[in-house]
Amino acid sequence: MAGANDNIAPFGVYVHWPFCLSKCPYCDFNSHVRHGGIDEARFLRAYEAEIATTAARIGRRIVSSIFFGGGTPSLMQPSTTAAILETIGQYWSIAPDVEITLEANPTSVEAERFRGFRAAGVNRVSLGVQALDDASLKALGRTHSVKEALNAVAIARQSFERYSFDLIYARPGQTPDAWRSELRRAISEAAEHLSLYQLTIEPDTPFAALHGAGKLAVPDDDTARALYDLTLDVCAAAGLPAYEISNHARPGAECRHNLLYWRYGEYAGIGPGAHGRLIIDGERRATETEKRPESWLMRVEASGDGVTVDDALTREQQGDEFLLMGLRLVEGIDPTRYEAVSGRSIDLARVAMLAGDGFVELMPNGRLRVTLAGFPVLDAVVADLAA
Numbered sequence: 001m002a003g004a005n006d007n008i009a010p011f012g013v014y015v016h017w018p019f020c021l022s023k024c025p026y027c028d029f030n031s032h033v034r035h036g037g038i039d040e041a042r043f044l045r046a047y048e049a050e051i052a053t054t055a056a057r058i059g060r061r062i063v064s065s066i067f068f069g070g071g072t073p074s075l076m077q078p079s080t081t082a083a084i085l086e087t088i089g090q091y092w093s094i095a096p097d098v099e100i101t102l103e104a105n106p107t108s109v110e111a112e113r114f115r116g117f118r119a120a121g122v123n124r125v126s127l128g129v130q131a132l133d134d135a136s137l138k139a140l141g142r143t144h145s146v147k148e149a150l151n152a153v154a155i156a157r158q159s160f161e162r163y164s165f166d167l168i169y170a171r172p173g174q175t176p177d178a179w180r181s182e183l184r185r186a187i188s189e190a191a192e193h194l195s196l197y198q199l200t201i202e203p204d205t206p207f208a209a210l211h212g213a214g215k216l217a218v219p220d221d222d223t224a225r226a227l228y229d230l231t232l233d234v235c236a237a238a239g240l241p242a243y244e245i246s247n248h249a250r251p252g253a254e255c256r257h258n259l260l261y262w263r264y265g266e267y268a269g270i271g272p273g274a275h276g277r278l279i280i281d282g283e284r285r286a287t288e289t290e291k292r293p294e295s296w297l298m299r300v301e302a303s304g305d306g307v308t309v310d311d312a313l314t315r316e317q318q319g320d321e322f323l324l325m326g327l328r329l330v331e332g333i334d335p336t337r338y339e340a341v342s343g344r345s346i347d348l349a350r351v352a353m354l355a356g357d358g359f360v361e362l363m364p365n366g367r368l369r370v371t372l373a374g375f376p377v378l379d380a381v382v383a384d385l386a387a
């Protein structure tokens with residue numbers, strides 16, 4: 001365990017668990033269904049080996065956050081989670097106030113394991129509630145009901161210091177009035193943090209096929225915009241302002257691990273399809289591992305890790321990534337750090353044009369941020385500034 005006064009840059013560990021009980025028709029995450037089950041002990045050995053290999057490459061670090069994402073990490077045995085955390089602690093120091101988040105699906109089976117995850121060291125849970133309406137849950141292909149989800153939220157509240165949940169909005173047929181009341185109900189259950197995602201039709205998913213065939217109508221742009229605006233208003237009025245384009249928290253309750261990504265910090269990616277950004281010999285490297293779970297397993301068993309991409313990023317690439325991540329945040333970016341990262345300065349003529357349109361603003365503290373009005377066109381704003 002590291003000392004409380006260690007004052008070094010935050011370092012995060014992302015652990016990807018790629019298995020789900022069923023595949024949701026909108027989802028394009030690296031998630032796989034294995035009806036015959038998996039050899040969890042063998043996978044655990046591979047996670048331990050990949051952590052050891054990564055640590056041997058980068059050396060000592062103080063871990064400020066760990067995030068188990070998926071897939072559905074709540075399908076892991078709590079003893080597997082405990083062993084992974086122990087291995088991380090064996091190779092790196094763990095900050096005394098480390099944040100350890102686990103993504104969970106809100107079914108009763110998984111909620112029963114919450115105490116086990118807490119005992120393993122997890123201190124924050126992120127629940128995939130998705131909707132507080134049974135018909136919508138069914139349409140999203142979810143296997144839980146609203147009752148089951150709220151029961152899981154109640155167990156999370158008793159088991160963890162911190163919890164958050166995800167909802168998907170701009171669903172087929174959803175009206176602003178219906179979303180407003182659903183959101184208010186969510187806030188009354190959510191305590192300190194909510195992730196609110198607009199439904200995205202991802203290519204090559206069953207939803208994309210239905211949408212392409214005209215059988216799945218999502219809200220038009222004006223309605224989607226109205227839904228987004230009311231999301232910001234309702235959350236802010238309830239004391240959970242947006243701190244990122246899709247994330248809302250009581251000030252101080254932000255997800256520190258995700259902040260590390262958006263603030264362009266350093267993190268290791270462990271497990272199938274995990275991405276990392278590692279600083280080795282002063283170089284910032286982008287890493288990716290094999291996505292298919294069994295192929296990843298065999299690679300790790302053969303060579304100690306499942307890494308398939310390991311590229312040094314040019315300063316220009318780093319500058320683009322820095323903007324792409326940092327401009328998602330309400331706190332925006334520090335132009336001086338952008339210069340240090342990219343070797344370029346922000347184009348003030350472009351900033352002035354975008355500010356004139358109300359999409360960005362230079363704040364009195366010198367930071368540059370995208371305004372709430374600019375968030376719906378964030379991609380275009382980033383492309384303009386990075387050009």
Ligand SMILES: C[S@@+](CC[C@H](N)C(=O)[O-])C[C@H]1O[C@@H](n2cnc3c(N)ncnc32)[C@H](O)[C@@H]1O
Pocket residue numbers: 026027028029069070071072073103104105106127128129130166167168197198199200201202
């Ligand atoms: C990778 S999932 C992991 C959580 C967990 N497996 C679950 O589904 O509850 C993370 C979150 O991404 C969001 N998500 C996934 N696909 C999405 C899509 N096409 N549009 C909007 N949000 C999506 C969901 O809210 C989900 O909770």
Ligand code: SF4
Pocket residue numbers: 019020021022023024027028029031070071072105128
């Ligand atoms: S949304 Fe969650 S449960 Fe559904 S397939 Fe994706 S990762 Fe799995």
